[in-house]
Amino acid sequence: MLLEEHEWICVDERQNDLPILAWIEFEDQGRDALHLPVKCKLNYYHYAASKLRAHSLELMQDELEKRLQENT
DSSP, rough: EEEEESEEEEEGGTTTTEEEEEOOOOOOOOOOOTTTTOOOOEOHHHHHHHHHHHHHHHHHHHHHHHHHHTTT
């Protein structure tokens, strides 16, 4: 998982980091609450990407929580 400011990309390391899923075009302007969902565009680059999406989000949540713990 590559987490950048304007996109999050799930890649396949065994295939030279070919993208599988990408969350892009976050609509984060004018937000007044951090706990609410942010609309974005989700691109699928792999035939099985829809099956990997939920697990990718769980792994990303774990990683973000770990990063938050390190910075507190």
